[in-house]
Structures are given as structure tokens and as C-alpha cells.
Amino acid sequence: MKQYPRLSEQLLWRKLPNGLTVCIAPRPGFQKKLAYFVTDYGAIHTGYRLDGQTLRAPDGVAHFLEHKMFDLPRGEVSAEFAALGAYPNAFTSYDITAYYFSCTENFQRSLRLLLEFVSTPWFTEQSVAKEQGIIGQEIDMTADNADSRVFENLMAAMYEKHPIRTPILGTRESLAQITPQVLTQCHRAFYRPENMILCVVGDVDAAFVLEEAAKLPAGQGAVEKLPFGEEALTCVRSYVEQAMEIAMPTFQLGFKCAPTGKGEDAIRREIIGDLAAEALFGESSGLYTRMYEEGLIDSSFGGGFESVDGMSMLTASGDSDHPLQVRDAILAQVPVLLEQGLREEDLLRMKRSSLGRRIRDLDSFDSVCFRLCAYHFSGFDYFRFPELYEQITAGDVLDFLRENIRPERCCLSVIKPVKED
Amino acid sequence: MTEPLTLFPGITLRCFPDHRFKHACLSIGLVRPMCREEAALNALLPAVLLRGCRAYPDMRAITLKLDDLYGAGIGTLVRRVGSCQTTGLYASFIEDRFAMAGDRILEPLTAMLGQLLLEPVAENGAFSRDFVESEKKNLIATIEAQLNDKRAYAQEQLLKHMCKGDSYGLPRLGTREDVQAITPESLYAHYRSLLATSRIDICYVGSAPAGQVAALVQPLFAGLSREDLAQTAQLPLCTAEPAELTETMQVNQGKLCMGFTTPITLQAGDHAAMRVMNVVLGGGMTSKLFVNIREKNSLCYSIGSSYHSTRGLLTVSAGIDSHMDGAVRRQILEQLDACCRGDITPQELTAAKEALRTGLQGVMDSPGAIENYFATGAISGLELTPAQEQQALEQVTVERVAAAAKTVKLHTVFFLKGVSQ
Numbered sequence: 001m002k003q004y005p006r007l008s009e010q011l012l013w014r015k016l017p018n019g020l021t022v023c024i025a026p027r028p029g030f031q032k033k034l035a036y037f038v039t040d041y042g043a044i045h046t047g048y049r050l051d052g053q054t055l056r057a058p059d060g061v062a063h064f065l066e067h068k069m070f071d072l073p074r075g076e077v078s079a080e081f082a083a084l085g086a087y088p089n090a091f092t093s094y095d096i097t098a099y100y101f102s103c104t105e106n107f108q109r110s111l112r113l114l115l116e117f118v119s120t121p122w123f124t125e126q127s128v129a130k131e132q133g134i135i136g137q138e139i140d141m142t143a144d145n146a147d148s149r150v151f152e153n154l155m156a157a158m159y160e161k162h163p164i165r166t167p168i169l170g171t172r173e174s175l176a177q178i179t180p181q182v183l184t185q186c187h188r189a190f191y192r193p194e195n196m197i198l199c200v201v202g203d204v205d206a207a208f209v210l211e212e213a214a215k216l217p218a219g220q221g222a223v224e225k226l227p228f229g230e231e232a233l234t235c236v237r238s239y240v241e242q243a244m245e246i247a248m249p250t251f252q253l254g255f256k257c258a259p260t261g262k263g264e265d266a267i268r269r270e271i272i273g274d275l276a277a278e279a280l281f282g283e284s285s286g287l288y289t290r291m292y293e294e295g296l297i298d299s300s301f302g303g304g305f306e307s308v309d310g311m312s313m314l315t316a317s318g319d320s321d322h323p324l325q326v327r328d329a330i331l332a333q334v335p336v337l338l339e340q341g342l343r344e345e346d347l348l349r350m351k352r353s354s355l356g357r358r359i360r361d362l363d364s365f366d367s368v369c370f371r372l373c374a375y376h377f378s379g380f381d382y383f384r385f386p387e388l389y390e391q392i393t394a395g396d397v398l399d400f401l402r403e404n405i406r407p408e409r410c411c412l413s414v415i416k417p418v419k420e421d
Numbered sequence: 422m423t424e425p426l427t428l429f430p431g432i433t434l435r436c437f438p439d440h441r442f443k444h445a446c447l448s449i450g451l452v453r454p455m456c457r458e459e460a461a462l463n464a465l466l467p468a469v470l471l472r473g474c475r476a477y478p479d480m481r482a483i484t485l486k487l488d489d490l491y492g493a494g495i496g497t498l499v500r501r502v503g504s505c506q507t508t509g510l511y512a513s514f515i516e517d518r519f520a521m522a523g524d525r526i527l528e529p530l531t532a533m534l535g536q537l538l539l540e541p542v543a544e545n546g547a548f549s550r551d552f553v554e555s556e557k558k559n560l561i562a563t564i565e566a567q568l569n570d571k572r573a574y575a576q577e578q579l580l581k582h583m584c585k586g587d588s589y590g591l592p593r594l595g596t597r598e599d600v601q602a603i604t605p606e607s608l609y610a611h612y613r614s615l616l617a618t619s620r621i622d623i624c625y626v627g628s629a630p631a632g633q634v635a636a637l638v639q640p641l642f643a644g645l646s647r648e649d650l651a652q653t654a655q656l657p658l659c660t661a662e663p664a665e666l667t668e669t670m671q672v673n674q675g676k677l678c679m680g681f682t683t684p685i686t687l688q689a690g691d692h693a694a695m696r697v698m699n700v701v702l703g704g705g706m707t708s709k710l711f712v713n714i715r716e717k718n719s720l721c722y723s724i725g726s727s728y729h730s731t732r733g734l735l736t737v738s739a740g741i742d743s744h745m746d747g748a749v750r751r752q753i754l755e756q757l758d759a760c761c762r763g764d765i766t767p768q769e770l771t772a773a774k775e776a777l778r779t780g781l782q783g784v785m786d787s788p789g790a791i792e793n794y795f796a797t798g799a800i801s802g803l804e805l806t807p808a809q810e811q812q813a814l815e816q817v818t819v820e821r822v823a824a825a826a827k828t829v830k831l832h833t834v835f836f837l838k839g840v841s842q
Contacts, residue, residue, distance in 0.1 A: 008443075030786050082705065083707075085779045087705075102783075103779060134722070137722040140674055141740065146569055245672060246568065247565035284484040288481075289481040292480065352488060352491050354492065356491025359515050362443050363788070365786075
């Protein structure tokens with residue numbers, strides 16, 4: 001067991017002979033158990049090489065695969081989980097796909113079921129056709145959702161090559177190209193133990209977890225993800241807008257940053273990015289108060305640093321009748337901050353706040369599982385975060401702002417209400 | 422839970438000492454009857470209180486202090502429980518033991534919560550005009566943003582028509598017009614009357630002993646002058662004439678909402694059987710509605726039912742292609758009919774009970790869930806523990822589920838019809 005005394009935590013980390021990484025966070029005294037089985041494969045990983053052959057999967061395939069994994073030759077697995085009192089679910093993000101269940105009883109049988117269904121590809125022409133209908137509906141639903149639209153429009157306007165410019169769900173056209181063969185190939189390439197992590201939070205028998213995980217067969221053949229292509233740091237477009245049936249305009253602002261890479265430096269950059277966002281427009285900043293009092297923003301306003309494999313950005317979003325003014329106010333504040341500098345006590349206060357929020361998040365099983373898995377794929381042991389805060393200086397934060405919060409890095413996406421006749 | 426402590430007449434502290442978590446929570450709720458005259462005032466009040474108090478006169482001063490308390494959060498508490506509602510403040514904060522040496526959080530945070538609730542910025546019998554006007558704008562934006570969530574909108578329209586003469590038909594946050602009519606004077610007068618005439622429920626979940634919490638909380642209320650308290654008993658439901666309603670909107674996906682009544686409530690009848698029946702019918706991925714209408718027939722994207730246990734209402738809501746409403750309606754009624762006939766497999770019954778059990782067991786695993794469960798229970802009148810409630814659910818049979826289903830009568834249908842753009 002690895003100890004993390006500052007968090008009163010311990011973790012069991014193991015790399016098994018089949019290549020799978022297992023991480024267990026014990027939670028004595030809790031009824032709930034949560035297991036995440038995650039692959040380092042998401043919506044952006046459409047290009048890859050398998051056995052020396054270069055392949056390009058249709059957009060939306062990772063998400064489609066996630067839906068279809070729940071099918072086994074004997075039927076759909078959700079009912080089996082439900083009979084055990086366990087809740088299975090899954091999500092596909094831009095860079096990972098996660099399958100998980102939570103339960104209070106029958107953990108062992110539920111874990112076996114999770115490992116089984118995620119490692120069993122079972123796709124038929126009929127079930128793929130049916131899923132094309134269901135996901136088509138999901139695409140329509142997202143098309144009605146202003147929060148999704150504002151983000152997807154922003155990504156398409158900011159990025160020229162990085163696949164984040166395409167929605168996770170793909171399009172009705174790309175869905176039509178998905179076949180059982182495509183799914184089987186992607187499953188074989190990316191659902192191999194060496195590309196995955198099993199993370200369990202709860203009061204469980206660790207030996208049982210390791211034993212079951214070790215039974216998974218190792219992957220066959222060589223696989224590699226194709227690079228995304230060189231992306232300029234300037235945005236393709238600086239403004240994009242769409243009209244929808246909503247009550248109030250909503251916006252999202254993005255500042256393109258260099259990819260964070262992997263390892264400790266990546267999360268350090270992420271923390272610096274978050275502190276920079278806090279210093280610039282966080283709730284305790286002068287700019288936030290001014291914009292709130294002038295009615296430019298409301299309590300929906302917020303932002304921070306976000307990174308996905310191959311890209312990162314600082315973003316701010318919310319509802320506002322005057323999104324252009326919000327953008328201009330943020331840009332104008334940077335030289336002011338650089339001129340004023342950042343006082344040591346202010347930095348300490350922001351660190352306290354940020355650290356406290358991360359600690360509080362550890363009470364959420366989902367948050368613990370998600371972070372341990374996502375940071376593992378970024379090459380960092382998440383529970384080491386408290387020590388990173390100590391090294392960060394005011395200079396780091398100001399340098400980040402100077403480098404990244406500039407007009408040419410900036411793009412604004414706005415959703416406006418449809419005009420009444 | 423330790424025994425509820427009566428600090429003053431009508432002011433009760435409920436403590437749940439627990440050492441398992443990294444954060445604790447403390448809530449103060451003023452309990453009111455839900456009514457048209459108060460709903461908007463009660464929704465607006467906590468937002469205005471969070472704009473400033475004597476010690477922390479503006480949002481920035483509040484946020485700076487909260488940052489220093491390790492990112493503690495203080496938010497508004499506006500809840501509807503049956504025919505009552507709660508207005509007040511909710512705080513969550515990390516446990517003292519995770520702060521740096523010498524720093525304390527619970528004590529200064531409790532004091533701050535008291536200052537925000539009891540020492541607002543006010544003069545000449547009115548709140549600050551700026552605070553009130555900008556929070557009115559925010560509240561109206563929140564109310565109108567409901568338009569963005571079409572499913573919630575359709576459900577609200579259904580309840581509005583079905584419960585026309587009942588407080589349950591009122592929007593939880595009041596109407597736009599009610600909010601607009603509020604003045605700094607009227608809100609302040611309401612605030613004074615709330616402090617004098619409301620039952621006050623305080624709830625703490627965390628590692629501090631009840632005695633310590635009581636010693637911190639009691640002095641806050643020592644100077645409060647109190648009068649006769651407003652009634653907070655649960656009232657019987659009063660429904661309007663049944664109706665068939667359709668509204669057209671420019672959306673891709675239609676929303677069908679069906680409202681049913683039942684005499685079974687928390688206070689009367691076989692409540693446990695009705696809860697099981699609701700999950701068998703439309704709770705989650707193993708329910709009859711989901712399996713038959715979505716999975717087998719692909720007639721909808723989303724479908725589910727809710728049992729409003731304090732009022733004796735059952736609602737079914739589905740996201741559908743707009744021309745499918747007839748077919749989906751028929752099938753919903755067919756599935757309800759199957760419940761009435763007791764056409765329920767042992768697997769369906771077990772899955773429903775397991776789902777309910779897992780939900781109840783999970784309650785004790787987070788401070789927020791513990792607070793919500795017991796604070797809500799104290800108002801609904803059902804002061805059971807999750808374990809007691811679970812025991813009652815275990816004993817439910819198919820016959821009892823069928824008997825509960827037979828009491829369910831269709832009352833009103835609301836269809837939000839999509840027209841393509």
C-alpha cells in the first residue's frame with residue numbers, strides 16, 4: 001500500500017502480467033463500492049495503426065462502441081447488474097472511455113460482470129443498425145442543447161486539425177459508416193489490458209480484485225495511435241454564433257494553450273492554469289466582482305483550465321446579454337494584472353482554496369475514480385497533488401497569463417435566442 | 422443521529438457525528454408553507470443574503486473569506502417538500518484536520534453563516550437596492566432557463582395544470598411576475614417576518630461532537646425575537662379538472678408527460694409498495710417502460726416515471742419523435758396495466774427492490790446526502806432512517822405492488838410537440 005499521509009489516504013497500485021494497471025482505494029466503513037474500468041481511448045482517437053496497417057475509423061466510433069459493449073451473446077447486461085443491485089453506466093469523453101458500476105452488495109459478482117462485458121466484443125448487423133437509430137436520436141437531442149452546441153461550435157472554430165473539433169457523438173453521416181467489423185477492430189486495438197486501468201474505491205477484498213483482473217487475456221499484435229497533426233496556437237476563427245430556442249444568450253470563451261504533455265509537469269501546468277483563471281476572473285478577483293455588479297455576468301459564470309490529449313485551453317462560460325464585453329474585459333485585465341503583480345498572500349489564499357476543493361472532492365467516489373484513472377493515463381499519481389502546490393510561484397501564474405491570454409489565442413462562441421416574429 | 426436538540430422553541434439542531442469524510446456540512450433552513458405569496462420571496466431571499474452582511478459587505482469579501490477557509494462553499498437552500506418549502510443557507514467545508522497546522526474551519530465558518538443569515542446589509546427597513554435588483558435578474562434568468570431544459574419544462578407545465586388549486590402546481594421559484602414585483606422593502610419585511618415566525622431546522626454532518634456544534638450555533642439565535650410559528654404540516658392534495666394539453670415548440674424532440682393520481686402518500690396507504698411499483702414501471706434501465714418502449718420498440722430516446730410521495734402523484738415523462746405520441750401513450754398505459762394485473766416477473770421485483778435498497782444504502786455515504794435525507798424527512802413527516810425504510814421495502818410483494826398500481830388513475834397529459842426547423 002502506498003501511503004499519502006497529507007490526505008489520510010492509501011492506494012494499492014499493481015501492474016499485472018497481462019499489462020493491466022489496477023488501483024484500489026480502500027474505504028472502510030462505507031457501504032458503497034465503485035469500480036471503473038477505463039480505456040485510454042476516446043472520441044479523438046480515430047486514427048491508429050494495428051498490425052502495421054493504418055486505419056481511420058468513422059467519427060463517433062468510440063461512443064458507439066461504448067453503447068454496444070453492453071451487449072453480450074446472452075443479451076444486454078444492464079438487467080444482470082440490476083438483479084445484483086448494481087448500477088452500471090459508461091461515458092465517452094474526448095480521450096477516455098469509462099465503464100463503471102456502483103453497488104452496496106454483490107460487489108464480487110458485479111466486478112466479474114464488468115470485466116466480462118467490457119472485454120467481450122459482440123456486434124451484429126442488426127444491433128448496429130438499431131443503435132444507429134438510438135444515437136441518431138441522441139445527436140438530435142444534443143442539437144437542442146445550448147450548452148453542448150456552444151462548446152462544439154467553439155471547438156470547431158478554434159481548432160484546425162485536432163479532432164476535438166468534431167463532436168464526441170459523431171454525425172448522422174459518420175454513424176452510417178459504422179459496421180460490426182469497424183467496432184471489432186477498434187475493440188481489439190484499444191480494449192487491451194495494457195491500454196486500460198481498473199480502479200476500485202470502497203471496502204473490498206483487494207486480493208479478489210487482483211485475481212479477477214489477472215484473468216483477462218493480454219492484447220494481440222502491435223497498436224499505436226496516429227499523431228493529430230501540427231496545430232497552430234492561433235484560432236481558426238475568433239467568433240462563432242448560432243440562434244436557438246433559448247431564453248438568454250449563453251457563451252463560451254476559449255484561449256488556446258500549448259498541449260500539456262504527460263507526467264508531473266502536465267498536472268503542474270494544469271494547476272497553474274487553474275490558479276491563473278482564478279487570479280484573472282475567479283470569484284474572488286476584482287474583475288469578477290466588477291462584471292457581476294455591472295450585470296455582464298451572473299452566477300452561471302465560471303471557467304478554468306482544460307486539457308485533452310494533444311490540446312489544452314483556458315475557458316470561461318456563462319449566460320450573458322453582452323458576451324463581447326465579457327471577452328474584452330478579460331483581455332483588458334491581463335496587462336493590469338501583469339502590471340500589479342500577484343501578492344504572496346493572495347497566491348497563498350488561492351492555493352488554499354484550490355487545495356481545499358480538491359480535498360473535498362475526494363469524498364466523492366466518482367471523482368476519486370475518475371481522477372485516478374485520467375491522471376494515470378497522463379502519467380501522474382493523482383494523490384500526490386498537495387505537494388505540487390508548494391512549488392508554484394506567482395511568477396508561474398503571471399507567465400501563464402502573459403503567454404496565453406492574448407487576442408490571437410482567443411475565440412468566442414455565442415448561442416443567441418431565436419428572434420420572436 | 423444524536424437526539425434532536427431544541428435550542429429555542431421552534432429551533433432544532435440535528436447532528437450526525439461522522440468521522441469518515443474529508444468534509445462536513447451545516448445547513449440552516451427556515452420552514453414555510455408553500456404558497457403563491459411567498460414562493461418568489463423565499464427563493465430570492467438567500468441569494469440576497471449571500472451578497473453581503475455587516476462583516477463581509479460584498480461578494481468579494483465573502484469569497485475572499487471562503488477562500489481562506491479552504492474553498493468552503495456557502496450556497497442557497499431552497500427546497501420544496503410536499504406542501505412546504507425551505508429557504509436558508511447551506512455550507513460545506515473541509516474538516517479541520519486537513520487544514521494546515523493551527524488553521525480552524527468549523528468555528529469561523531459557523532460564525533460566518535450566522536452573520537450572513539442574521540446581519541444582512543440593510544438600512545431604513547430595506548435591503549440594498551443593488552443586491553435585490555441584480556438577484557431578481559438572476560432569479561428570473563434561472564426561471565427562464567427552464568425553457569432550455571425541455572423535459573423539466575414539460576413536467577412543470579403538466580404539474581401546473583394538474584395541481585392548479587394546489588401549492589404543488591406553483592413553480593418552485595415563483596413566477597417571473599412575482600419576482601419582478603419584489604422591492605427591497607417588501608423583501609426585508611418578509612425576511613423579518615420569516616425570522617420571527619418560521620420553524621428553523623439546523624442540520625450538521627461531520628466529525629465535531631453535537632455539544633460542540635450546539636455551543637457554536639446556539640448563540641447565533643439568542644437575540645432573535647419570536648412570535649407564533651407558521652404552520653408546516655403537510656396538507657392533502659387538491660387537483661384540478663383533468664385535461665389534454667399540447668404545446669408546439671421549435672425543437673427536434675417531443676416531450677410527452679402523463680400525470681396520474683393515487684391516494685397513497687407518505688402519510689396514507691401502502692407507501693412502500695407504491696415506491697416499488699414506481700421503479701418496476703419506470704425507474705431505470707430495467708423498468709417496464711425503458712425495456713419495452715425504448716429498448717424493444719425504439720419508440721423513444723428517454724423514458725422514466727417519478728412518484729411524488731408527499732403529494733400522491735405519479736408522472737411519466739418521455740422524449741419522443743413527435744409523431745409517435747399516440748403509440749407511446751398507448752404503451753405507457755399498457756405497461757401500467759401490466760403492473761395492475763400483477764404481471765411482474767420475480768426479476769423485475771428484485772431489480773426494483775435492489776435499486777431502492779442501493780439508493781438508501783448510499784444515503785449514509787456522503788454528508789450532503791445525509792443532510793438532504795434527514796432535513797427533508799423532518800419536513801415531510803417521515804422521520805425514518807434509511808435502514809428502517811429499507812426493511813419496509815424488503816417486505817413488499819407482487820400482490821401489494823399490483824394493489825398499489827390499481828390506485829393509480831390517469832389525470833392529465835401534456836405533450837410538448839416538436840416542429841422541425
